[in-house]
Amino acid sequence: MKNKILFCICILFFKIPSLFSQTVTTTAAPTNFNLTSAWASPTQVANGVTIQNGHTINVPTGTIFYSGKIDFVGTGKLQLIGNGKWMPGPAITSLKTCKEILTYYPMSPSGQYTIDPDGAGALPSTSCYCDMTTDGGGWTLVLNYLHKSGTNPGLWVKTNSLPLLGSTVLGTDESGSATTWGHTAPSFLNAFPFTELRFYGATSGHGRIIHYKTTHANTISYFKTGYGSMTGVNGSFTALAGHTAYLPNSAASFFGDQVNYAMTNFPFWLGATYHWGIRGQDYRWEMDDYPAYGGSGYQHNTFHQIWIR
Structure with missing residues (x-):
């Protein structure tokens, strides 16, 4: 009797994972x-997935459905159309970027994930925030500053982690957050494979929005190394949904060689008119404007983000 009971317990134990x-x-x-x-x-x-009784999942021609395993219940089935196929997928935490996650698992929603920027290399895995919808998705957040007017907090240079997404409401003060406030140092950013950057910015000082992407080689190199500049990005960008700002098109000046502050200390601007500054020159929070003129330099709520893909 005892052996039968143990046998039943073992069956239950091995069925639980499903x-x-x-x-x-x-x-x-x-x-x-x-x-x-x-x-x-x-x-x-x-x-792993379980396809329940009466359900059918289609894999369209030209696509691959990756998952750890598939369990079928009753009449549940996976239908391969044309040359569509199923393959066992890699562990999601072994992937290097949000773009890789979306490539293998295209149903993945926006949210927090764990990625490994150098794969089997020496760097540890890290938490990240993935935007899986904007412009086709696959964007990894590498700079996030939601700044409250009237304050001038220090920046957070992240040398072995990425900022996560918190609030997106102008006027929220996230400067006390160790997770959502900060930007990635060039030394760490260089470990990530990417060919595109996306900029987003908003301010309470006006209604214009910065929202564009770029494959500009100088800019990517500058952010990965801290040396060089964004010179030329004003002629090498694509406006995305909601973009109404004068920058980067009107940019005529570009601070360079700012090392850990390459993304924050006025990487592109038009003199005394429009600026991208995140505590630029240690006190100016500017987004397609110039509030330092006649003001403290931090009198507006601002929101700056940079993403990679």
């Missing part, structure tokens, strides 16, 4: 695998 597989929650007709809404916990699809 309860943690990510089940299909849609009740509609066959659903494509890359729809976030189809999964109970899409960020965990890498660990």
Whole structure:
């Protein structure tokens, strides 16, 4: 009798992991695998999925569905269309950037993830925030400063971590946060593979928004090394949704060789008119404006972000 009881307990123990597989929650007709809404916990699809009785997941031709494993319940099935295929995917925490996560697991929503910037290299894994929707998604946050008017807090240079996303409401003071306030040092940023940068900025001083992306080689090199400048970015960028600012198009001046403050200390600006400054010259918080003229330099709420992909 004792042996039978132990045998039953073992069966239960080995069945339990399947309860943690990510089940299909849609009740509609066959659903494509890359729809976030189809999964109970899409960020965990890498660990394995369960396709419930009566559900069908389509893998369209030309695409690959990656997951740790697949369990089928009843009539649940995976339908491969054309040359669509399923393959066992890599551990999501082994991937280097948000873009890689989206490549392997395209149903992944925006949110916090763990990535390993140099793969099997010496650097440790780190938490990051991924934007999986803007301009096709796959953006990793590397600079995030939500600054409250009337304050002039110090910056946080992160040498082995990335800033996370907190609030996005102008006027919120995040300067006391060790996780959401700061920017990545060139020494750490250089470990990440990326070919694009995205800039976002807003201020209470006016209604214009900076929102653009660039593959400008000088800018990428400057941010990875701390040396050089963004000279030329005004002719090498793509405006994204909501962009109404004069910068970077009107930029005529570019501070260079700012090392750890390459992204913050006036990397692009137009004299006495429009500036990108995050505690620039130790006191000026500017976003497509020049409030230092006739003011303290930090009298407006500001929000600055930089993303890589």
